[in-house]
Amino acid sequence: MTTALLVIDCQMEFARRTAAGLPRSNPQAEARIAETLALFRARDLPVVHIHHDDPNPKSGFRLGTPGGAVMPCAAPLPGEACFVKHGSSAFVGTGLEAHLRDQGIMRIVFIGAAINYCVSSSLRMAANLGFDVLLPQDAVFGFGITGPDGVAHSPETVLSVTLGTLADFAGITSSENLPTQL
Numbered sequence: 001m002t003t004a005l006l007v008i009d010c011q012m013e014f015a016r017r018t019a020a021g022l023p024r025s026n027p028q029a030e031a032r033i034a035e036t037l038a039l040f041r042a043r044d045l046p047v048v049h050i051h052h053d054d055p056n057p058k059s060g061f062r063l064g065t066p067g068g069a070v071m072p073c074a075a076p077l078p079g080e081a082c083f084v085k086h087g088s089s090a091f092v093g094t095g096l097e098a099h100l101r102d103q104g105i106m107r108i109v110f111i112g113a114a115i116n117y118c119v120s121s122s123l124r125m126a127a128n129l130g131f132d133v134l135l136p137q138d139a140v141f142g143f144g145i146t147g148p149d150g151v152a153h154s155p156e157t158v159l160s161v162t163l164g165t166l167a168d169f170a171g172i173t174s175s176e177n178l179p180t181q182l
Contacts, residue, residue, distance in 0.1 A: 001132065003182055004046040004105045005036065008090060008112030008119050010074030011052060013060035013067030017143065024143045025115070025155035030073040032139035032175040033111050037074065039179060046103055049074070049082045050090040052118060074112070088121035097129060107132040109178065110170070115142035116162045124169050133170035136178050137163055 010033060018024055026032075040047050051070065053063040060067030063084065076082055083094040090096050100108070108131050110123050119140055127133050142162065144155045153161075163172055173181060 001106045002046075002104045003107040003109060004048055004100060004103065005040040005109050005111065006090065006122065007033070007037065007047065007049045007074050008110060008122055009050060009052045009061070009114070010071040010112050011061060011067065012069045012071055014113050015071055016060065016067060022143055023155050024141050025159040026138055026141040029113075029139060029141040030071065032136065034073040036109070036111050036136060036139050036175050036178065041077070043182065045182065046105065047076075047080045048096070048099070049076045049080060050096070050112070050122070051082060051084050053084050053086055055086050085118075088118050089125045090118070090122040091125040091129065100131070105131070107134065109134045109136065111136060111139040113141050115140045116145070116158050117142070120162055120166060123166055127169035134173055134178070134181060135163070135166060135170045136173050136175040139175050
């Protein structure tokens, strides 16, 4: 089964938020992201990058701005496919599905951010489209959120609940175990 790596929204706006002190899950995620990219490249497996270009002009996720730049841990290499999305799913309006099918991809490994937004939306869409999905839980990260009831949820709680939900759509693994699963 041909497997591709999908790198979701590893952009400097997330690094800016982290540097500003916004608590987040998986502080080692950048290292795991870089290791996972190195694994796929060493095995000559396809790598696909997804970059978010928010239509809101006030967003930090605008391509061509400092926040829209790619994080160094996830910089694309020449020949690696890159798609730009304007919403939460990498599969909406991007041509990603056709690209993956044209390449004979049947399994997708997801890494990146934010776990409870674009990673979740894209992963569930991939599963709904019939792809087999793996998610190394230490190569993703996210931030806390406040619910409509005013209760603040920590980044760790958001990560745990999101992983619990995504387990219905993907095999949850770790970057350490991933090499034996490819």
